[in-house]
Amino acid sequence: MHDLYRLITLASQIAGKSKATRWRRYGVGRYLAVTLAAVGVVVLAGCGELPQTIMHPAGDDARLILDLLVPVLWIALVILVVVVGFLIVSMVKYRYRPGNDGIPPQIHGNPRLEITWMVASALIVAVLAVMTFKTMSIRAEAPGPGALIVEVTANQWWWEFTYPELDVVTANELYLPIGQEVDLRLASNDVIHSFWFPSLSGKQDVVPGTVNRMNFVPEEIGVYPGQCTEFCGLAHGQMRMAAFVVSPAEFDRWVEMQQTGADPALATSPGAQVFQINCAACHSIRGTAAAFGQIGPELTGIGARTTLGAGVVNHTPETLAEWIRDPSQIKPGVLMPALGVDVGDVPAALSEDDITALVNYLEQMR
Amino acid sequence: MATMTQTLPVAQTWKSDVWSWITTVDHKRIAKLYLFAAVAFFAIAGTESMIMRTQLATPDGTLIDGSLYNQLFTMHGVSMIFIAIMPLNAGFFNLLVPLHIGARDVAFPRLNALSFWMFLFGAIFLNLSFFTGAPDGGWFAYPPLTGKEFSPGTGMEHWILGLAVLGTSSIISSLNFAVTIFNLRAPGMKMTRMPVFTWMTLVTSFLILFAFPPFTVASVLLLTDRIVGTGFFNPVAGGDPVLWQHLFWFMGHPEVYVLILPPMGIVSEVLPTFARKPLFGYTAVVFSGISIGFMGFAVWAHHMFAVGLGPIANGVFTAITMLIAIPTGVKVLNWSATLFRASIKITTPMLFAVSFVALFTIGGLSGMMHAASPVDMQHTDTYFIVAHLHYVLFGGSIFGILAGIYYWWPKLTGRLLNERLGKIHWFLAFLGFNITFGPMHILGNDGMPRRVYTYISGQGWDTWNLVATGGAYLMALSFLLFAFIVLKGLRGEKSAGDDPWDGATLEWATTSPPAVHNFDSMPVVGSNRPVWDGKYGGSPAPMDPAAAESDIHMPKASYWPIFVALGLAFAAAGVIYSYPMSAVGVVMIFYGTFAWTQESTVGPPARPSGSGAGH
Numbered sequence: 001m002h003d004l005y006r007l008i009t010l011a012s013q014i015a016g017k018s019k020a021t022r023w024r025r026y027g028v029g030r031y032l033a034v035t036l037a038a039v040g041v042v043v044l045a046g047c048g049e050l051p052q053t054i055m056h057p058a059g060d061d062a063r064l065i066l067d068l069l070v071p072v073l074w075i076a077l078v079i080l081v082v083v084v085g086f087l088i089v090s091m092v093k094y095r096y097r098p099g100n101d102g103i104p105p106q107i108h109g110n111p112r113l114e115i116t117w118m119v120a121s122a123l124i125v126a127v128l129a130v131m132t133f134k135t136m137s138i139r140a141e142a143p144g145p146g147a148l149i150v151e152v153t154a155n156q157w158w159w160e161f162t163y164p165e166l167d168v169v170t171a172n173e174l175y176l177p178i179g180q181e182v183d184l185r186l187a188s189n190d191v192i193h194s195f196w197f198p199s200l201s202g203k204q205d206v207v208p209g210t211v212n213r214m215n216f217v218p219e220e221i222g223v224y225p226g227q228c229t230e231f232c233g234l235a236h237g238q239m240r241m242a243a244f245v246v247s248p249a250e251f252d253r254w255v256e257m258q259q260t261g262a263d264p265a266l267a268t269s270p271g272a273q274v275f276q277i278n279c280a281a282c283h284s285i286r287g288t289a290a291a292f293g294q295i296g297p298e299l300t301g302i303g304a305r306t307t308l309g310a311g312v313v314n315h316t317p318e319t320l321a322e323w324i325r326d327p328s329q330i331k332p333g334v335l336m337p338a339l340g341v342d343v344g345d346v347p348a349a350l351s352e353d354d355i356t357a358l359v360n361y362l363e364q365m366r
Numbered sequence: 367m368a369t370m371t372q373t374l375p376v377a378q379t380w381k382s383d384v385w386s387w388i389t390t391v392d393h394k395r396i397a398k399l400y401l402f403a404a405v406a407f408f409a410i411a412g413t414e415s416m417i418m419r420t421q422l423a424t425p426d427g428t429l430i431d432g433s434l435y436n437q438l439f440t441m442h443g444v445s446m447i448f449i450a451i452m453p454l455n456a457g458f459f460n461l462l463v464p465l466h467i468g469a470r471d472v473a474f475p476r477l478n479a480l481s482f483w484m485f486l487f488g489a490i491f492l493n494l495s496f497f498t499g500a501p502d503g504g505w506f507a508y509p510p511l512t513g514k515e516f517s518p519g520t521g522m523e524h525w526i527l528g529l530a531v532l533g534t535s536s537i538i539s540s541l542n543f544a545v546t547i548f549n550l551r552a553p554g555m556k557m558t559r560m561p562v563f564t565w566m567t568l569v570t571s572f573l574i575l576f577a578f579p580p581f582t583v584a585s586v587l588l589l590t591d592r593i594v595g596t597g598f599f600n601p602v603a604g605g606d607p608v609l610w611q612h613l614f615w616f617m618g619h620p621e622v623y624v625l626i627l628p629p630m631g632i633v634s635e636v637l638p639t640f641a642r643k644p645l646f647g648y649t650a651v652v653f654s655g656i657s658i659g660f661m662g663f664a665v666w667a668h669h670m671f672a673v674g675l676g677p678i679a680n681g682v683f684t685a686i687t688m689l690i691a692i693p694t695g696v697k698v699l700n701w702s703a704t705l706f707r708a709s710i711k712i713t714t715p716m717l718f719a720v721s722f723v724a725l726f727t728i729g730g731l732s733g734m735m736h737a738a739s740p741v742d743m744q745h746t747d748t749y750f751i752v753a754h755l756h757y758v759l760f761g762g763s764i765f766g767i768l769a770g771i772y773y774w775w776p777k778l779t780g781r782l783l784n785e786r787l788g789k790i791h792w793f794l795a796f797l798g799f800n801i802t803f804g805p806m807h808i809l810g811n812d813g814m815p816r817r818v819y820t821y822i823s824g825q826g827w828d829t830w831n832l833v834a835t836g837g838a839y840l841m842a843l844s845f846l847l848f849a850f851i852v853l854k855g856l857r858g859e860k861s862a863g864d865d866p867w868d869g870a871t872l873e874w875a876t877t878s879p880p881a882v883h884n885f886d887s888m889p890v891v892g893s894n895r896p897v898w899d900g901k902y903g904g905s906p907a908p909m910d911p912a913a914a915e916s917d918i919h920m921p922k923a924s925y926w927p928i929f930v931a932l933g934l935a936f937a938a939a940g941v942i943y944s945y946p947m948s949a950v951g952v953v954m955i956f957y958g959t960f961a962w963t964q965e966s967t968v969g970p971p972a973r974p975s976g977s978g979a980g981h
Contacts (some may be wrong), residue, residue, distance in 0.1 A: 012494055050826040052813025054744045057943060065740045072738055076731035083698060083727050088707035094641075095712055104709040109647035114696070118650075121695040123372075125688045132738040139740055140677040156516075176721055191511040192607060194672060198813040202743025205672045207608060208510060210600025212674040225825075229747040229815040230672075231504050233511055234432050237818030243434060312822075332432055 034322020051225050058220035058245065059200030061139065068135045071103050072128060079357070113228075139202075143215035147183035150174070153208040154193035156232060156308040157239035157333070158297050165191050168258040169286075171297030172310045174243045174267035176218045177251035186212045194230035197243050203229050217229060218245040225311065234333035240311025254301075257292025261300050262365060274354045278339060285365060309334065324350065387629040388925035391475035392882055393460045398778060400457035401771075403486055404450050409845075410493065413446035414438045416842055419802075423835035425823035431474035435819030436502035437521070441493075443505035444525065447625065448532050449489035454767045455628040456485070456536075459567050461774060463882060466564045468552025468889035468908070473545040475921040477963065481539035483931030488531030491935060495524035504817065506614055507588070509599035509607050514592045520942050522592060526585045528936040533578040534934070540571035547571075552872075552908075554891035561871045561894070562645060566631030569659040570968050573627075575618045575711045576663065581617030584610065589691045593941070599748065604719070608673055615666035623635055623662040625759055626726075627655055629766025630697065633719045635768050636702055639867050640716035641708035645894060647700040654700075656695035661690045671739040672746050680739040698727050713867075714788030718769035721796055725761025729754055733806065747817075750810025754805045768795070768848075775855060776862030776878040783855040791851060794844035801837025803828040805951035870898035883920055887913035930958035 010210055018353030022046040050056070057063040094104075153166070162169050174299050186195055188208040196203035201216040228239035246254065266272055282293035286300040297310075305315050309331045313319045323330055339349045350358070390396060418438050421427040430438070460478065464471055469530050472478050495501060501521035503512035547560070547568045560568075587598040590609065597603025599610045638645045645651060667675060667683040701723045712715065732754040736742035745751060775783045814827050821827055865874040874897045876885050889908040893899045900907030933954025940948025 024390055027524055036917060040664075049824065050812045052825055054811055054813060062744070065744050068738060069735070069741045069744070072741060073733050076735055080727060080731055083702060084724050086702050087705065087724055090702070090708070091712065091720060092497060094705060094708045095710045096642075100709065102709075104642055105707055106644055107646060107703075107707065108644050109700075114647050114650050114700070117699050118692065118696055121692045121699075125691050128734070129685055129688050132688075132740065133681060135738075135740045136677055136684070167959075192965060193506055196815075198744060202740060204743075205673050207673065209607065209672070225813075227813075227815055231436075231511070231747075231817040233516060234436065236436075237432065237820050241820075246640065297398075320730065336879075 051223075052227070054198045056222060057199060058222055059197070059216045059218050061201035061214075062197075062199055063136060063219070064135055065202055068131055071131065074205065075076035075124065076096075089259070125143070137188070143181055143183040143213075145217060147181040149183045149185065150179070152186045152195055152206065154186055154188040154190075154195065154228070155233075156190050156335075157228070157235040159195075159228075159241045159332075160297065163255070166255050166259070168255055168260060169284075169298045170301060171299075172241045172307070173305050174241065175251055175254050176243060176245050177248045178218055178221050178245050180248070181215060181217045183202065183215045184213065186214070189231050192230050193224070193228045193232045193239070194231045195226070195303065197224050197226035199224040199244075200226075200243060201266050205230055218243070221245050225312070235331055238312045238331050240307070242307065242311060247261070257304070258286065258301050262288050266361060266364055269357070269361050271357040274350065274358045275361060277352075278349055278360075282336070299362065301365055303363045317363055320362060321355050324355050324358060384880055386923065388615070388928055389479075389925045391471070391921050391923060391927075393464050393471050393475065393478060394778075394880060394882075394884075397457045397460035397476055397506075399482050400453045400460060400485070401778075403454035403482075403489070404457060407445055407453070407489055407493075408450040411442050411450055412842070412845065414442040414445070416838060418442065419835040419838040421819065422821070422831050424832065425821050425825075425828055427820055430819070432819040434500065437496070437819075440504050440525075440736050442463050444492065444501070444529070445489075446759070447505065447621065448529060449485070449492065451767070452532075452536065453485055453489075455570070455625070455763075456539060457483070458563070458628060458632065458767070458770055458774070459539070459570075461777060462548060462561075462873060463564050464550070465777065465884060466871055467550060467555050467878070468549065468563045468872050468885060468891065469546065470883050470885070471549035471921060472542050473550055474542050476924050476927050477538055477542050479540065479924070479927035480931055481535045483500035483928045484531055484535035484538070484934060485937035486586070487931055488528050488535060488938075491531065491939060492524055492528035492729055495521050500520060501525035506608055506618065507612050508614075509591065509605075510601065511590060512592075513600055514595075523589070523942045526589045526592075527941055530582055530585055531934055531938050533582045536574050537578050540574040543567055543806065544571040544575070552889045552891055554896075555889075556891075558649075559891055559894040559896075561631075562634035562648065562651055562655070563631030564626070566627040566655050568632075569655050570624050570627050573659055573662065574625050577617040577620040577624070580613060584613035584617075589941075591778065608670075608675075611670050611673060612666070615669045616663070616686070616969055619666040619776055620659075620662045621647045622758070623658055625763050625932070626766075627659070629722065629763045629770070630655065632766045632770040633701065633722050633772070636715050636719040636773050636869065637704045637723075639869050640719075641704050642711070643704060643708050644870075644898075645700070646703035646706070647696075648894060651700050654696045657693045658690060661686060661693075664691060665832075667824045668737060668739070668742070671742045671965035676739050684737060684739045688734065691734050691737070694730050698723060698730070713772075714783070714785055714792055715769045717763050717789065717792040717796075720793070722762060722765040722769060725757050725765060725799070729757030729759075729762055732757065745810060745836055747815055748810035749806040749814045749816060752816055753803045753806035753810060756799075756806075760803070761799055765795075765799075768792075771852075773867065774873070776866055777873055778879060779856060780878045781857075781859040782862045782866060783851055784859055786852075787847065787851045791844055791847045794840060794847065798837045798840030798842075798844055802834050802841060805834050805837075808816075809834075865897070868898075868901075870895035872896055872908060875900075875907070883918045887908065887911070887915055897911070914946055919971055920969050921967055922965075924962070924965060924967075926958050926962040926965065930955055930962065933958055950952075971972065 008231050038201040054062060055067065062087065118346055149165055151164060158172055160169065161174050162173050186206040188206045190208065190210065193206040194203050195206055200218055203213060204212050204214040206212060222245055224243045226241045226243060228236060232239065264287065280293055282296035283299045284292050306322050307313060308315050308319055312331050326338035327334045327336045328338060332342060341353050342348050387395065417430060418435060421429045499519040499521045501524055503517055503522060507525060510516060547564060590596040591598055591600055597605040598606045599607050601607055634645055634651055665683060665687045668687045671680050712777060736745045772783050773786055774952060775781065809827055809830050812826055814821065862878045864876065864878055872889055875889060887910055890909055892905045896908040899905040933951045936951030936954060937948045940951055
């Protein structure tokens, strides 16, 4: 934001200065200022929070890539300005003027000049290649000892995260302690997906039949949205996730909560019974005897999650109730059946009272 | 001199009946068929994109659902690539190559007709899928998503069989043009004197010849995975989904050059004409095109940097991809240098051609950015790539093709398109294009993935999406204007004359539109700008009116090409609808091919367009 204000200030300064130049005769300065101001306003309007941008890295890999991207972008911009500038100047300077009907000099080429710019192109490419290979060699380093192992399993259209060393399973919200390297092993249960937290790291496709690896160090505390980026079917656009980069102490608290699971005292609540009958075949919650389902996302700690349906809606008791009633209203294509609405002659599996009890029960999983 | 064409027999003019179009083997009429059909499919695919842009104008758009959106973006990509830009290019091959090299037609006129009808039926077959559920797995059709388990409908069969028919059509057409260029050049038309457009046609033909057969085989493997349960690409059955990606992109990347090299050729003709200078560094431009063609086969895996091929493979493909920047840069610099110390006539085709250079440069530079595989790890599958590919294929290919349509309209119809309206069209298209695709660079950088039918607000994407949609409507408006300009240009505009732009190549040495036999006498070529040098260079004109031939035999019209193409369409459609239909189709192919070999090919003598035609 700050940069943009500076840009606009700069533009108006240019406009002011141009009074002294010959631009003024053509009104170019004023025109330029108005254009820049208009562009600035549009940019500002489009600005604000950019949670998924690659321009503000919070992980070492994203930072490493940005450090390559920025110089490459500048090289590209310089070339662009030179080429487009030459085209515009030529179109103006060498345009046909009435009366000037002579044939311009018939220049067929200039081998020396052509070899020069071929060599120049090759040099630019060589510089780019060296920078790129340097970055690639750093990225290719295997994770060191002591890295936190997380197994990522992609499904249509949600993510499962397993911490094998910690005996923790969760879904769609990935917790990472700041400063500790993470060693991700990515697998898919169905089609090809791609795992991407722009703030933390470059993306990695998740291919069924193989386990892909990636590693990075989260460097800044915060919540970072991510999303599937390989087209994976109907709800591809709604296969989101979030990474919570937290302090080591908070991470330990979270791990403990996930390991403990449901408070045993809740086992007799009315919601617990609704869950056992209607939900447990697909979902599991740590600490409950009969909740072992593997088809749907793990629900241990669901009460603490910030979103539902793989990042589709914010999590409130109301949206949770809506989700249980008919998730396809929120996320078309979702495999979970509608439990709270009549389907044809078949009455709803859950009454509104059941849903209220279930929501109360789930909200306490935190 | 255009009046001389009026002596043509009625059966060979615009007013001829439908049957003569169905049976035509004249390369110029086939060009018109290609261009007309391709523009229609371009309009359909463009409408698909307008629906998508409307859906994405605001977050949580509700105009269409995900299922339809996925069909639309798949069909938009497949259509623009295979049944809009490729046949638009083919239209120019047909119109220009025989004229450029001083031939009366292509080497195999009936095969040429077969290519067109196969393309038309393949394209219609592909679009018929909308009635039963169009393919929705992306134009790249990655399994396992496109396997039977995850795509149970018949959309994928339309994709596979449609592309098989279209691919075969392209292979036949490529053989035809390669043979034509090698064998039918007029005396003195050495390879080193050929117009750059014809050179690019030759390179493109070889790209298609090598890229499409493996792809066609791969898609048949995918078909057997789907209909008889083989497991080539199914990991559950021990197959490898990444194998498909290799086979697909081995076609998919050269395909990009198939789409862009012919418009590069067009621009290489248009820029010198309106600069009134020769192309700067003809040899370098031609060799750049050839080396781009060669290298284009060794870069396919840069579409797969995120797949997990490992640092060695990614490194090799990074290096070769960056190497392509060199010949590409050389081309851009040579085009730019053509304008140096020129006397530039700012016409509509020139505006489109210069825009091509600028916009293609932007697309090329963003391509250079994600040639660096680490950068691609962030940019791939985001809107940054959408921006990049549209700067190459719309700002590049389509702007080049529009330049070509304005430039060669006289050779299609004998008339000029309206210059004043044309410039307005250019302005709207240029503005709309940049407003649409420029912001997509920012959207991609800010993390918006491709191929999402909706997005939530709060990502900083709302404004730029709205701006992009606004630009898209502006572009749609520009194309409505273009439709009006073209319709007006069929009848309402003034006659062009033989050589309205003061051109340099052989097509300007004959009438507008050319007579059915193209040239009254055999052109004799002494340089790579024969017509220009005939006018200004002191060398003799390529056409000698005194040498006009009186006994010219053109190939006879034939209905076997459309018959065989129809058989192939039945054979393909039958795989989905009923196997007996396929059997009928196969019988038609064999019978039609046999009958084809038995008919006489020499038509009645064509009358010269009158002594003194040409220069």
